Amino acid sequence: MDPGAGCFSEEQFREACAELQHPSLSGAKWELLVETLGISIYRQLDQQTGLYEYKVFGVLEDCSPELLADVYMDLDYRKQWDEYVKGDERNKIVSLCFWLVDFPSRRELDFEGKKVLVILARSTSVLQFPEKSGVIRVKQYKQSLAIQSDGKKGSKVFMCYFDNPSGQIPSWLINWAAKSGVPNFLKDMSKACQNYRKKT
Structure with missing residues (x-):
């Protein structure tokens, strides 16, 4: 049983599948931010926060959907390859920023005759983790990831991402970092997927 299954609706999983098949960039003010390594990154300004929400589309070669999902969900392994992840399996600290995230929820769906793996995560609030002086708490966070085979040995990927450190970090700095941070x-x-094969 998926520990995070109760946190998300069926519609949210299917919305991620739909974006993977038919990118939804019209009718909103989405702008192309960068194209690199077969990946296109779009952003849309959130007027309330001055921050951007991001959508990522593309193909990761040499990473099968199952391998990519396994690497993403292996929170212990993630501490080895993601330089921004520290702490235990429910804590994420980035340059003195703190995220408390619901355990990511993973599901496999049949969508338009294709097998799609979807992973959803969002911020949560737990009283036993009080705020600490000198550490910025990210109070709004959401991420969705949809993956399917590219028909070869890679994965076609859609990712949507937004977080908000509640005005503690200048919005220009966060938005600038995302331009290089998401491709990196x-x-x-992708590199972690290759090493994961050797690890298992």
């Missing part, structure tokens, strides 16, 4: 994260994940 995907490169690191």
